[in-house]
Amino acid sequence: MSFLLTAAQMRANEARAMNSGAVKSIDLMERAGQGVVDAILSRWPEMSGTSGRALILCGPGNNGGDGFVVARLLHDRGWNVDVRLFGEIAKLPPDARTNCDRWLKRGTIISWQTQPKGWGNVQLIDPVDEHQTPPDWSPVPVADPWQYTLIVDALFGIGLSRPLDFKEGFSAHLPECDLRDEPARPKVVAIDIPSGLNSDTGHVPEDADALWADLTVTFNAMKPGHVLADGPFYCGHTVIEDIGLKNGENIARLIEAPSFFLSKTTGHKFGYGHALILSGNKGKCGASRMSARAALRVGAGLVTLGCPEDALAENAAHLDAIMLEVINDATSLTNYLKDDRLNAIGLGPALGTSDREKAIVATVLDANRATVLDADALTLIARNEDLFARLHPRCVLTPHGGEFARLFPDLAEDLKNGASKIEVTQQAAHKANCSILLKGADTVIASPDGQTSVHAAAYDRAAPWLATAGSGDVLSGLITGCLARGADPHQAAETGAWLHTEAALAFGPGLIAEDLPDQIPQVLRSLGA
Numbered sequence: 001m002s003f004l005l006t007a008a009q010m011r012a013n014e015a016r017a018m019n020s021g022a023v024k025s026i027d028l029m030e031r032a033g034q035g036v037v038d039a040i041l042s043r044w045p046e047m048s049g050t051s052g053r054a055l056i057l058c059g060p061g062n063n064g065g066d067g068f069v070v071a072r073l074l075h076d077r078g079w080n081v082d083v084r085l086f087g088e089i090a091k092l093p094p095d096a097r098t099n100c101d102r103w104l105k106r107g108t109i110i111s112w113q114t115q116p117k118g119w120g121n122v123q124l125i126d127p128v129d130e131h132q133t134p135p136d137w138s139p140v141p142v143a144d145p146w147q148y149t150l151i152v153d154a155l156f157g158i159g160l161s162r163p164l165d166f167k168e169g170f171s172a173h174l175p176e177c178d179l180r181d182e183p184a185r186p187k188v189v190a191i192d193i194p195s196g197l198n199s200d201t202g203h204v205p206e207d208a209d210a211l212w213a214d215l216t217v218t219f220n221a222m223k224p225g226h227v228l229a230d231g232p233f234y235c236g237h238t239v240i241e242d243i244g245l246k247n248g249e250n251i252a253r254l255i256e257a258p259s260f261f262l263s264k265t266t267g268h269k270f271g272y273g274h275a276l277i278l279s280g281n282k283g284k285c286g287a288s289r290m291s292a293r294a295a296l297r298v299g300a301g302l303v304t305l306g307c308p309e310d311a312l313a314e315n316a317a318h319l320d321a322i323m324l325e326v327i328n329d330a331t332s333l334t335n336y337l338k339d340d341r342l343n344a345i346g347l348g349p350a351l352g353t354s355d356r357e358k359a360i361v362a363t364v365l366d367a368n369r370a371t372v373l374d375a376d377a378l379t380l381i382a383r384n385e386d387l388f389a390r391l392h393p394r395c396v397l398t399p400h401g402g403e404f405a406r407l408f409p410d411l412a413e414d415l416k417n418g419a420s421k422i423e424v425t426q427q428a429a430h431k432a433n434c435s436i437l438l439k440g441a442d443t444v445i446a447s448p449d450g451q452t453s454v455h456a457a458a459y460d461r462a463a464p465w466l467a468t469a470g471s472g473d474v475l476s477g478l479i480t481g482c483l484a485r486g487a488d489p490h491q492a493a494e495t496g497a498w499l500h501t502e503a504a505l506a507f508g509p510g511l512i513a514e515d516l517p518d519q520i521p522q523v524l525r526s527l528g529a
């Protein structure tokens with residue numbers, strides 16, 4: 001199992017190792033630099049056969065120190081290496097200074113500004129429009145990045161303490177980002193995290209600079225910034241190099257497999273639970289049918305779709321294995337829920353937001369069953385404090401960003417202003433007293449007991465075809481199905497999120513929401529379920 005560590009947690013790990021005398025910090029820096037070189041050569045084996053030309057951009061802290069190690073190791077392999085330092089040698093922290101001195105025995109350092117200020121033939125960089133009057137600062141003269149085989153970003157790592165200022169011209173040292181797919185350009189490698197990207201949030205402020213990379217090499221564990229928000233875009237591909245630090249506290253676990261056992265072994269269908277999915281009115285039942293199908297596919301023993309009488313014929317025309325029950329209002333729902341074998345309820349997709357549905361949501365919450373609330377159910381909860389107050393720890397809320405903003409406007413504002421998606425989801429779970437799954441390519445799940453997980457549909461799990469109408473309805477059904485089977489709310493949300501992406505990856509391009517439930521058998525087979 002993998003965990004995500006904040007910058008503070010990573011520093012605590014380092015401090016613990018130092019205090020125990022297990023390792024010296026200079027050795028950690030050597031391992032970090034060696035790890036970066038190993039990762040580069042493993043990603044591009046052709047670079048190990050021959051030496052090339054490298055530009056190492058070093059910053060004023062220990063990230064820069066790692067950069068000096070990489071410069072030395074590449075030089076020792078016969079590479080032609082240029083090193084540029086943003087900062088002053090005299091102010092480097094001790095280990096970075098030691099490695100700077102070691103480098104200076106082999107080569108020189110080009111300071112950040114080597115030429116008189118002025119425009120000259122300096123390359124203009126975003127967001128400066130070349131047709132505009134030049135601003136009153138002088139851009140940094142840069143060498144043509146295209147002359148290098150490799151560019152290493154060792155400017156700022158987990159010590160980034162403020163947004164990167166465009167006027168320092170950091171990104172002018174890299175080829176333009178929109179030429180990222182051009183095969184002949186230099187490869188760009190970020191040490192620990194691309195400079196400018198916040199390692200705790202994955203956020204780059206709109207008016208700030210950030211470097212991008214083909215490969216990001218981090219140490220011991222991924223940081224939230226590698227998987228949240230803009231992180232995967234800037235990181236390119238992220239690998240972890242073990243530098244021998246023991247992990248202590250973490251902020252979240254990374255979902256890499258289902259946390260709930262999905263095989264069926266022995267037993268009766270009721271042993272796998274009975275899920276009730278509530279449908280909206282005639283003509284608006286497709287969403288709940290997809291949800292119900294997902295619940296059945298993930299292995300709930302029985303699934304019933306509860307719908308108003310006027311929607312019965314439409315639903316009956318589409319359903320076979322899924323049972324139908326007329327549920328016109330809160331009273332009929334109360335009667336139906338007398339059957340306590342109904343152990344999981346899913347509602348919200350195209351449910352409606354009138355008084356009828358409001359009463360239905362209240363009845364569901366008062367029934368105290370394992371419950372997934374999505375879409376219209378979330379809108380109703382956001383509008384009605386009395387519904388919000390009824391939420392309990394057996395509920396899972398599955399908002400997308402807009403629904404989250406309606407439910408938790410203050411937290412959504414914090415998120416917009418750069419707060420960590422992990423922290424705002426944790427706060428939401430605490431406020432609502434139930435599990436929250438905040439959707440996105442970076443899905444965060446937090447529960448009131450403090451459990452927190454991230455599912456990243458990123459890197460080799462990027463699943464952009466999930467951005468299709470109704471895919472969230474299927475997710476709510478997958479979670480409801482897992483709840484019916486006996487998963488706890490956090491496990492069900494984790495497992496649903498993982499299966500959802502896995503089904504999308506198994507189907508591939510052209511995916512529409514209807515395809516997702518029918519992809520689940522293949523995913524279950526691949527798990528040996």
Ligand SMILES: NC(=O)C1=CN([C@@H]2O[C@H](COP(=O)(O)OP(=O)(O)OC[C@H]3O[C@@H](n4cnc5c(N)ncnc54)[C@H](OP(=O)(O)O)[C@@H]3O)[C@@H](O)[C@H]2O)[C@@H](O)CC1
Binds near residue numbers: 062093191219
């Ligand atoms: N276990 C570990 O932790 C290990 C860590 N290791 C490595 O150390 C890295 C962390 O090193 P670090 O703590 O020295 O911070 P780092 O990222 O170099 O930046 C700090 C410097 O940048 C400056 N600065 C910040 N923002 C700025 C801005 N916007 N614009 C301009 N300047 C800015 C800041 O200035 P200040 O805020 O003090 O004014 C300070 O001078 C880590 O990422 C990894 O690579 C490995 O060697 C082995 C194990």
Ligand SMILES: Nc1ncnc2c1ncn2[C@@H]1O[C@H](COP(=O)(O)OP(=O)(O)O)[C@@H](O)[C@H]1O
Binds near residue numbers: 400440443466467
């Ligand atoms: N680019 C993407 N990459 C990965 N997952 C995505 C992406 N876009 C959307 N999703 C996922 O698809 C689902 C969409 O849900 P939602 O917005 O509620 O859609 P709908 O209401 O149409 O069902 C969420 O689970 C979300 O995490």
Ligand SMILES: [K+]
Binds near residue numbers: 190192
């Ligand atoms: K960096």
